[in-house]
Amino acid sequence: MKYMLLIWNRPGFVEELSEQERAALFGEVDEIMKELTESGELVGGAALADPSQARTVRLSGDRPEVTDGPFLESKEQFAGYLTVDCDSPQRAAEIAARWPDVRRGFGALEVRQLMDDAGTEM
Template identity: 55%
Template sequence: MLLINNNPATLEAMSEADRDQVMSGVDDLMKELTESGELIGGEALADASHTRTVRVRDGVPVTTDGPFLEAKEYLAGYLIIEAASVDRAVEIAARWPDARFGAMEVRPIIDGVSQEG
């Protein structure tokens, strides 16, 4: 799984042409991964302002608005890919446009057989 982390302020500060270039890069890579059969699925996530964080303490659920992370970046979306190796997954993550101004996390999905990447 590739987790897309970015800072919405960075995107907002970009010119429309720069944002279009980022989205074009996303479209190009999505097409390539679809054609190669490596793309399993994925979605962009709603703005973090729509987030609810739920914690249960002493059996009592408490819900708060927002992710309340210590970082300015938040999870913006994810891709599920089937790559031949972790190195290939890292290569794809490095090519994802958000990696230039945010971060991409590569994390294996536990499939019940192996937890190794």
């Protein structure tokens, strides 16, 4: 089963951390990524640029309009994702629970199952 773990956190929170805290934070991320790589569970992932760099495209009248900034003006923003392929939803939640944004309270991870092209006969 494949899951996408969506990382939501407050933009710019890393800037407020001390050097030491920052090193610890990225160390934790590296450690989890290493573990998921070695276990053969990591499918992919990416970090997103700061939301200040975002542009949102939506229909305005009868044509798409491009505006600066993210889709939602919320405190927490979508910061990145990783996709994992693991044996149970519990395992996916366990990975999410270990992500530093969750452990240190900087944000939350949303665990979403990916849709599949296969299906059972009905």
